[in-house]
Amino acid sequence: MSGPFMPPPAETIAADVARALAEDVGSGDVTAALLPDVADIAYLLCKEDAVIAGRPWFDACHRALDPQVRIDWRVGEGDRVAAGTVLATLSGRARALVTAERAALNFLQTLSGTATVTAAYADAVRGTRTRILDTRKTLPGLRLAQKYAVRCGGGLNHRIGLYDAVMLKENHIRAAGSLTAAVRAARAAQPALPLIVEVETLAQLDEALAAGCERILIDDFDAQTRREAVRRAAAAPFDGRIPLEVSGGVDLSSVRDIAEDGVDFISIGGLTKHVRAIDLSMKLGPAPPPL
Structure with a gap:
């Protein structure tokens, strides 16, 4: 992580992620089960100008389902990015990537929303x-x-x-x-x-x-x-x-x-x-x- 921002304790993040995955996955992802359980790659795209926050939660969602997943971030916490920026690339099991997607995005998009509006106010009083x-x-x-x-x-x-x-x-x-x-x-x-x-x-x-x-x-x-x-x-x-x-x-x-x-x-x-x-x-x- 490149920013000087101390996240909450790891156990707090793990508990947040466990709740999110439990409500989304429930007894199992019946749609992801249709995919072949093979290695695959993915990328994470930001579609608007933003300040990024929430990487620890995004990572924890994916690692909870595939401990061997590789996530290569191209941006740091607190970074300002333009629309069209690829934030990260991932490689792991296809089913796990798809199952973790929504919970991971929910955390990242919500926390980035908070960071983005905060940055607008901080800029205004600079x-x-x-x-x-x-x-x-x-x-x-x-x-x-x-x-x-x-x-x-x-x-x-x-x-x-x-x-x-x-x-x-x-x-x-x-x-x-x-x-x-x-x-x-x-x-x-x-x-x-x-x-x-x-x-x-x-x-x-x-x-x-x-x-x-x-x-x-x-x-x-x-x-x-x-x-x-x-x-x-x-x-x-x-x-x-x-x-x-x-x-x-x-x-x-x-x-x-x-x-x-x-x-x-x-x-x-x-x-x-x-x-x-x-x-x-x-x-x-x-x-x-x-x-």
Whole structure:
């Protein structure tokens, strides 16, 4: 693998693949059984411009059915490719190649879709201080895979789940009686975890800055209020500026303007929630010559 992207543990990928193959193959591929069980070759074609992510899952699907399969990748994780690019060639047993095809493509096209849209947002804010974050709005059972794809596309991961960071929102603040009280309770209960506080007004922002946390999420601020929030965060009298995050109502037409206001992070649920799979195909036979 050529990219500096650490995939989830091998056992996580194996479990993802086992579920995918179980639902697709079931008691056996009755159509592939019609093929002669002989050695064959295949190639993997990308039909549109894309950022590639998901090679470990693609490989694991094929190796689960044919441990001796050879997969020669021509591109790395996180690589940008043009339509018509042959991504890889394969050689193995014909039946196994055909049976693994759909599950392998489902992983690769879905994760490449996430990486591709993430790259578009990362490109849009390039040159600013802002980094793009994902959210927990992931496909059930594929969170670690999709968050890996976000990294392949140039984004960063928000918290992985409900266990690795404390995030105080309106309901938590209301139950505690005040934002400050909620922060104190969170620090007392989970002193080792990062604390993120969502605020809805500049007054709450000031309270969060005074109480202290690892990040402040400014929710539904208009441009003028957002710029004032950045100014107040920069001027706050404490050791180290608390980063500001924007979330909600962000698209490619607005993300640059928000970034230029000086926020540190923009989190976008659509990276993993509104997935449009990349158009890929795998065909038996030799790869076509380069265009």
